[in-house]
Amino acid sequence: MPTTTASQRRAAAKAEYDAFFAQCPSRQLLERISDKWVALVLAALGGDGPGTTPGDEPQPMRFSELQRRISGVSQKMLTQTLRSLERDGMVTRTVTPTVPVTVSYELTDLGRSLQGLMKGIKAWAEGHMTEVLTHRGGYDQEKCDAAD
Known part of the structure; x- marks a missing residue:
């Protein structure tokens, strides 16, 4: 052999x-x-979002910081997303014994390797949304006209 x-x-x-x-x-x-919350959590932990400048370094974030940065995410959904990312080895959860206990989340090397791609997809979606909406409107109008 x-x-x-x-x-x-x-x-x-x-x-x-x-x-x-x-x-x-x-x-x-x-x-x-492919889950939207995963993409947004990775982007946020990667230093992207409101109040940041391009090229900001990834920083550990507390749960409440992530929830404020990602508008519309429920506590339950953010918890589930963070747990799944931690299970997959993309995020680490650090508990600091303070009063009250401080918990922070940070990208691992594996998470950082994916985070760059997710930021690119997020940027693409933001940059092409007007074009997509225009196409949707035209498509919907054609379907509406055909139904008449």
Whole structure:
């Protein structure tokens, strides 16, 4: 049996993941990261959002800071999102024994590697929303005209 190097074993393992196959576990990860709250949490922890300037360094944030930065997220949804990101190794949760206890969240290296992509998707959506709305309006009007 031929000997394989560690890099060859990693390459073989990576080849096994193909999201186009129904049973591929990477589909679970794609489902997770396609969630709007995940994208916004990663962007916020990555130093993006109201009151920040481009290029701000990622900083640990408390739950209440994240909730203020991400308008419209419920406490339950933010809690679930942070727990799932922590479980996947993208966020760390640090508890500091103060009175009251201080809990902060920070991106891990894995989270930072995804955060850049998510900020790009967020920027794309913000930059192209007018165009998308124009297309939606035209499409809806065509469907309305066709129904008459």
